[in-house]
Amino acid sequence: MFINFWYAAQWSDQVGSQPLKLRMLGQDFVLWRDGSGVVHCLANVCVHRGGSLAGGRLRGDCIECPYHGWQFDGDGRCRKIPSLGPQGQVRIPGRARVDSYPVQERYGLVHVFLGDLPEEERPPIMEIPEYGQPGWYASCEDSVGQGDFRRAVENGLDPAHNEYVHPTHGFSGTRADYFVPELNIEEQAWGSGFITTYFSPPLKDARMQQASGRSENAVIEAGTFHHGPSCMITRIRPTAEFAINQNSFKTPIDELSSRSFLIQTRNFLQGPEHDARFRERNAVVRNQDVVVLADLEPKFTPETNAHELLMPADRAVARYREWLKDWEARGWRIDTARVARERPYKTYVIPGPARRAEPKGWVLDAVPLVAAHAAGATDAVARQV
Ligand code: FES
Numbered sequence: 001m002f003i004n005f006w007y008a009a010q011w012s013d014q015v016g017s018q019p020l021k022l023r024m025l026g027q028d029f030v031l032w033r034d035g036s037g038v039v040h041c042l043a044n045v046c047v048h049r050g051g052s053l054a055g056g057r058l059r060g061d062c063i064e065c066p067y068h069g070w071q072f073d074g075d076g077r078c079r080k081i082p083s084l085g086p087q088g089q090v091r092i093p094g095r096a097r098v099d100s101y102p103v104q105e106r107y108g109l110v111h112v113f114l115g116d117l118p119e120e121e122r123p124p125i126m127e128i129p130e131y132g133q134p135g136w137y138a139s140c141e142d143s144v145g146q147g148d149f150r151r152a153v154e155n156g157l158d159p160a161h162n163e164y165v166h167p168t169h170g171f172s173g174t175r176a177d178y179f180v181p182e183l184n185i186e187e188q189a190w191g192s193g194f195i196t197t198y199f200s201p202p203l204k205d206a207r208m209q210q211a212s213g214r215s216e217n218a219v220i221e222a223g224t225f226h227h228g229p230s231c232m233i234t235r236i237r238p239t240a241e242f243a244i245n246q247n248s249f250k251t252p253i254d255e256l257s258s259r260s261f262l263i264q265t266r267n268f269l270q271g272p273e274h275d276a277r278f279r280e281r282n283a284v285v286r287n288q289d290v291v292v293l294a295d296l297e298p299k300f301t302p303e304t305n306a307h308e309l310l311m312p313a314d315r316a317v318a319r320y321r322e323w324l325k326d327w328e329a330r331g332w333r334i335d336t337a338r339v340a341r342e343r344p345y346k347t348y349v350i351p352g353p354a355r356r357a358e359p360k361g362w363v364l365d366a367v368p369l370v371a372a373h374a375a376g377a378t379d380a381v382a383r384q385v
């Protein structure tokens with residue numbers, strides 16, 4: 001898992017004045033919306049003696065720890081320590097603060113920047129250019145999936161599984177002339193991907209045939225791009241006129257589970273009355289992937305490509321692994337093995353931007369990170385496949 005990216009935390013309309021406890025990147029956070037409508041996100045562990053802030057209540061624009069009533073503002077600064085009494089409040093120590101994280105609301109989602117980069121260096125939130133544009137409609141759904149988020153992203157970047165895993169996308173290996181066309185990897189600022197063609201049968205359901213705009217076998221243009229370690233857009237063109245984009249904001253809950261916020265944008269069958277059939281369809285496809293992904297070995301994406309045999313159709317997967325290595329080289333990868341080993345004895349927090357300016361004076365340690373190193377020094381993931 002990686003710090004220094006924006007992660008979707010929750011749908012905007014689900015965040016109100018009731019404190020919300022959310023686990024992301026293996027740590028807990030508390031979110032709430034203040035009286036002026038601004039959403040705040042703090043590390044959830046109270047620096048007094050480990051209370052869970054989300055279990056408390058709002059007092060004005062502060063959150064009050066349920067254990068001894070310390071109050072923290074949206075910047076994470078402690079504003080009140082009740083046990084010091086009214087006169088003692090001048091003695092609130094500077095270390096009485098928790099990490100606070102930048103928040104942005106976009107596309108109906110609350111996005112939280114989990115890391116310590118200053119604003120100008122932060123990778124951007126994944127963009128959905130057509131969102132809210134005339135001629136486009138967006139529907140939303142979310143799901144929790146088990147397994148390494150990297151395996152799930154790799155599955156999205158893998159054009160060869162469609163023929164076998166999704167009977168509605170391919171022919172289950174019955175075509176003698178099946179092959180995956182040469183993949184042209186397209187680079188973007190924070191990820192890469194491809195657009196390719198698939199020869200696909202029509203969808204079985206008559207309503208979905210109508211929805212996809214075709215009732216015959218057809219060559220379909222589709223492709224997937226990742227943005228950062230866990231966001232992904234799959235672009236599907238069922239016909240020349242129809243377009244569906246599956247904009248997936250995936251947020252690791254911990255190493256082996258993640259939550260996906262899916263914003264499907266489409267330029268046909270607009271309106272909420274059509275959402276159910278698309279959701280049904282998405283669930284079927286998702287579950288077909290789940291069956292295969294659940295049994296992958298090893299559970300985690302391997303650290304090197306040496307013990308897998310990658311083919312040209314795996315090029316986008318290999319390129320994604322290079323990006324991960326690059327972000328690891330920058331020192332953004334959490335040392336999850338160490339965090340897990342020490343968990344019952346030690347609390348870590350994801351470092352917020354305030355730690356850059358003031359590295360000292362924090363009660364809790366920032367999560368250990370895999371040490372930054374020269375890019376490419378770790379392993380030859382970059383091998384051409
Ligand atoms: S643990 Fe939070 S106030 Fe004591």
Ligand SMILES: [Fe+2]
Nearest residue numbers: 155165166289
């Ligand atoms: Fe799939």
